Amino acid sequence: MNEVQRYCGFCWARYGPGQAEHSTNQCTRTEGLTVEASEGLREGVRYDRRCRDCWKCGVSQQICKGIEREQTCQWTGVAAVLWLSWFDLSDTQGVLAEGGYQGGNIAAYRKWLGLRARQKVQGAVVSNGMWLLWRVLLQDERVGDQGEGRAVVGMAVVEEEREEENEAARDGCDHLPVAAVSDRRIDAN
Ligand SMILES: [Zn+2]
Numbered sequence: 001m002n003e004v005q006r007y008c009g010f011c012w013a014r015y016g017p018g019q020a021e022h023s024t025n026q027c028t029r030t031e032g033l034t035v036e037a038s039e040g041l042r043e044g045v046r047y048d049r050r051c052r053d054c055w056k057c058g059v060s061q062q063i064c065k066g067i068e069r070e071q072t073c074q075w076t077g078v079a080a081v082l083w084l085s086w087f088d089l090s091d092t093q094g095v096l097a098e099g100g101y102q103g104g105n106i107a108a109y110r111k112w113l114g115l116r117a118r119q120k121v122q123g124a125v126v127s128n129g130m131w132l133l134w135r136v137l138l139q140d141e142r143v144g145d146q147g148e149g150r151a152v153v154g155m156a157v158v159e160e161e162r163e164e165e166n167e168a169a170r171d172g173c174d175h176l177p178v179a180a181v182s183d184r185r186i187d188a189n
């Protein structure tokens with residue numbers, strides 16, 4: 001996610017990092033994909049109450065501490081930019097079907113994003129939106145084993161883990177382990 005944030009998220013999702021070196025806000029390349037549209041999508045998602053997602057950005061609360069710490073989300077609009085990019089991208093249709101999305105217009109998609117995912121992510125009940133981020137970014141076949149998709153989330157997870165360790169040491173509280181994926185440290189370092 002950190003990596004996506006440095007690029008145009010729409011072009012990153014559609015064409016890869018090599019063709020995404022401009023700002024998401026200024027992208028004129030991807031027809032129908034605008035920050036206005038992705039923000040509309042983000043604001044329209046209604047999360048199932050059981051989901052442990054940050055309702056502001058859609059990322060799991062294990063990762064986004066926006067609500068807990070009353071801060072701005074680290075990747076405020078990034079999830080929605082990716083969701084919008086993946087909505088009608090042929091590469092992601094298989095994953096969407098796997099997640100139970102049965103097709104339909106953007107309203108149906110928005111509704112699906114907020115529903116509880118069939119599968120937990122790192123032990124937490126999350127929305128389909130978060131599940132989709134996890135599924136595509138971490139298991140992106142296009143980028144292979146040591147691929148960027150893995151590193152994108154990996155980096156974020158490792159950073160959060162360090163922060164969490166410090167915090168736990170300071171106030172002695174025992175948080176849930178944020179990242180179940182300690183093996184990914186290797187990728188990121
Ligand atoms: Zn672009």
Ligand SMILES: [Zn+2]
Nearest residue numbers: 054057064073
């Ligand atoms: Zn958030």
